[in-house]
Amino acid sequence: MIENIIIIAVIIAAIALIAVIASRSIRIMNASTIIHSFATMVLAGYALSTVKLPLFFLKNRYFFLDALGIYEIFITGCIFFLAAIYAKGYMHSLIKAGELDPKNAKLFYVVFNLLLLSVVLAFSANNLALLWIFVELTTVLSAILIVVLNAKENITAAIKYVFITSTAMIFSFMGLILLFFSSRQGLEEATLNWDMLLQGAQQLPPQLLLFSFVLIFVGFAAKSGVAPFHTWLPAAYSKAPSDVSVLLSGSVSMIGVYAILRIYSLTAHTVVHPFASKFLLAFGVLSIGIAALSMLVRTNVKKIIAFSSIEHVGIMLLGMGIGNIVWMVYHLLAHALAKALLFFSAGIIHRQYQSNKIEAIYNLFELQPFASWGLIIGSAAVIGMPLLPLFISKFFILADLANVSLLLLLAVLVLLLIASGSFAWFMIQMMQIKENVLPKYRAPASMKMALFILIALLLALGLYVPDKLYAILEKIVVQLGL
């Protein structure tokens, strides 16, 4: 029964969608969404620990679940679950403040549930063209979530997001066609099924494999916010409602990194591999550099968190490029949790000050102590402080980078120092004390609960990486053939 995981996930999503569409109450819409995301998380967690992977679905094996896919679905389930809990109080606050029309709540929850389903299907796609289709679908659905607020700037941000990512994704599509063509040249049967491509990767014509890798990278790099294709990201993350920013940073954009990892694994054990590694290193360093320098001059709290996402995608590419896949994949999880904490805290701050601008924020500890702790712990996590989970992954990735080039390590360290310094300075400025004239915003319990769960998870993961988790990370590397 449990082996039909994808079918179960689709049925749960369908039930949740019917409940949301049929409901008159925003509370029921929210509850259905919470149950849907919780069920997805539990299903993925259960499958990860008990089911023998990989599992293939359909006769043509267009869908499958391997350790990486189900690990990503688990992270997605966690992030959507926490965002759904947070949304309970947050949406109410937005409606009360007149920033969200209650008539749009149904649209929001329908698209939220559809987005979760699309992300799950993207992570379950064995056929790379199907993965591409679901990734495109997530872009469209995310854009709708961005424009649900009563603000015209959000439409501009959504347009930028849709155009930049979709334009780049056309190049990915051409890369996939090229890969399909090269599979016809090298394998018995033309295919875009990832497992078959991995098995026969050494038989693919190297020149075509290399060219398709580069083309496919362009689209998925834009999706994940890799520089120089990142220009949509700061606007989209900062204009979106905070729970949507969490979905974008922790799950939706990470499909891009996931897809790059899948394509990169095809190049392992081929003559193309050294080039692919250097290619990823170059884009990793570029992303860290652009993010670090951009963070120096930021005045918007959500924008600086957004630029930090670009920096972390850069670190993930570095991890991939140097072959430290275990900690790169761990970084995906830790980063998703830390960014969720920061964006949730930023959401409470926006409700308090009606602004994301640093000039508007003061007496933060006095007015919003819970969000202040969220920001402090989240910031400490993203800059890689010890006893928090991103420290471990950053440390091991940088340690391995030293084996590649000491000069490169030095350059990356300087850039990370700039990024961390900018981030820390920004957070300190937010704690400034002035004479208080603002009434205190009372954050609903659901918003605080999401923050509390994240703080607990980050502290726990920082102190101890469970053996079971480490075993899963190792299994992912083995199944990727890296």
Added chain:
Amino acid sequence: MNAVMNVVLFEGLVKLFLVVVVVSTAFILTGKDLLALFRTYALQSVFIAAVAFILFLQERNMILLYTAMLTLVSKGIIIPKLLQKVQKSMNVRRDIEFHYLQPSGSIFLSIILLLVVHLIFLKIMRDVTTSSLFHTGLVVGVSLTFIGMLIIFSRRKIISKIVGYLTMENGAVLFSLFMGELPLLIEVLVLMDLMVLVLVAAMLAFGMDSSIEDFHYKLNPFRRWFKGGKEV
């Protein structure tokens, strides 16, 4: 003898249609009347469908026939009609604003792009046996994609940018026609994906020129249920 003549005729026709596709792209790159832009896009799509149909007659691969039919219906009729509908509701008839590049510069750059793509493909495909038609098809497909990108960059109005994106997508379709057709299910899903994307992008374009209330009214199907007092 007849078979050889047929092949020559088919190849000649495909090459002719590819030229028409390139010329139509030049119109999209420089045209100012929005209705004419949509019609040119529809025409371009019809010629791509015609290329697919001729390739089907040569290869007798049913996927090519389905691709031709799908392209004809979706891009030759449905998408242009949809864009026309949005344009009417926006009350904008012309797009005369260009940035970064003026039309003459865009045409010049497009010609350079065609040449560069041709040279790159000569190098990449040197290990793979290909016909001259195959090479021309690939070059036109990839160039169309780049020129579509140029349209997105040089146009200011979102609705014209959408036509640029659609031109890019047509380039990818041409590329896949010559490289090898993907399974039918994937082709259909890609097309459905494109329709959803165009629909949402068109809504966003409408949102830029209207009030936020009108935009949400158009975007949100559930909102109409509320307005009618029948909250289902």
